[in-house]
Amino acid sequence: MKMLLTVQFPLEPFNSHVRNGKAGEIIARILEDIKPETAYFTERDGKRGGVFVIDLQSASDVPRYAEPFFLNFDASCEFSILMSPEDLEGAGLEALGKKWG
Template identity: 60%
Template sequence: MRMLLNVRIPHEPFNTLVRDGTVGEVIGRILEDIKPEAAYFTEQNGTRGAVLIVNLDEPSGIPALAEPFFLKLNADCEFRVVMLPQDLMKAGLENLGSKWK
């Protein structure tokens, strides 16, 4: 299942990792491990953030995706199920519309 993983990264310990030159290694290890389909880094409410698209076979895979961010960056993680347009086309909206008139 395709999921959007929204990560909010506090200033610490990220600032310390930037200062000691290891932030690239840490981020690289996390991305290599979770293998996102896409990864975007951005600002979120005045702090650092990331938006990643990840694939999840079953809910028990959530800790493997979130724990690296929790343990290495003290980050907050939110997961949302997302669909491609072709997924939405398979949803049967036309039948749901008639069912719930």
């Protein structure tokens, strides 16, 4: 199942990793391990952040994706389900509207 993993990095320990030259190396190791479909780095609520599209096979995969960010950066991680237009088409919205609307 495709998921959007949104990560927010607190200033510390990220700043310390930048100062000691380790931030890029750690990020590269994490990306190599989680192999996101896409990866973007951006600002999140005034802090460093990242947005990644990943493919979860089961809910038990969540720690595999989150722990590297938790343990290395004290980051927060949010997972959101992604649907393609085809997924949405197959959701049966018309029938749900008739049943619940």
